[in-house]
Amino acid sequence: MRSLPLTLILVALLLVGVDCKRRRRSSGQTHLPASTIFAGDPNAAPQFARGFYQIEQNAWRWTGKQFAVDLAPPLHADRRGAQLVMKLAVPDGVIQKLTSVELSGAIQGYKLEPQTFTKPGQYTYTRDVPADKLESPVVEIDFALDHTFPPTGTDVRELGIIVNQVGLVAK
Numbered sequence: 676m677r678s679l680p681l682t683l684i685l686v687a688l689l690l691v692g693v694d695c696k697r698r699r700r701s702s703g704q705t706h707l708p709a710s711t712i713f714a715g716d717p718n719a720a721p722q723f724a725r726g727f728y729q730i731e732q733n734a735w736r737w738t739g740k741q742f743a744v745d746l747a748p749p750l751h752a753d754r755r756g757a758q759l760v761m762k763l764a765v766p767d768g769v770i771q772k773l774t775s776v777e778l779s780g781a782i783q784g785y786k787l788e789p790q791t792f793t794k795p796g797q798y799t800y801t802r803d804v805p806a807d808k809l810e811s812p813v814v815e816i817d818f819a820l821d822h823t824f825p826p827t828g829t830d831v832r833e834l835g836i837i838v839n840q841v842g843l844v845a846k
Contacts, residue, residue, distance in 0.1 A: 708747040708813045711760075711842025722746065724815060728832055735764070738835040740823045744816050748809035749845040756806040757843040759787065759816065760799060764837040767795035769824050776836065777821040783808045792836075804843065816841075 712719035714727075715734040726742025749757055765776060770793065778800055779789035787802040808814065824834040 708745060709842075710747050710749045711840065711844070712744065712746065713840050714838050726818075727838070735837045735839045737832065738818070738820070738838055739833050740835055741817070741819045742835070743818065744841050745813050746816060746841070746843050747813055748811075748843055752804075752809040752843065752845060753806055755846045757804050757809055757845055759802045759804050760840075760842050760844050761801075761838060762797070762799055762840040764797050764839070765792045765795050766837060769834070769836070770795045772824055773822045775822075778818060778836065779821075780816060780818045782814055782816045803846075809843070814843075 708722055709719065712722045714723070714736040715730055715732075717730065722745045723736065724743040724745050726739040728737040728739070730736055759780065759782075763778075769776060775791055775793045777789050777791045780787035780800075780802065782804055785805065785808050787804075790798075790800055792798060820835040826832060
């Protein structure tokens, strides 16, 4: 008879101990990199490595002239390669002021073909990435624009394009 209450108490203590360990482990965990990141996701902020401004309208970020992301290659990309896919927008004001904007990218010294935008609108920048550039658990992808919109008035930012999403997609 005595052993049943004692067993229940021990089981309860064990469950509380497991729950405490789970909480400690999850609160101390570092962010695991994703293959695709969304500009409006605050949890993805560490992967927007440099050259991005804060989230706007919970959906997108302006870039500066040079910017970079850290992405985890998708499964088997180290054998098959992958596609880099960036969903972006070129605002009307940028084209009116600059006439055109050229976006170029590079991954581990491998230059991706640039794309020139001469009209405002929504675009998808898609480029193949060779398998030998995707052998690390996380790869940095560098981007550059040939022109940016200069700071105006109280906005001291150098504005390039608007990015909604960047990812490496399996082939």
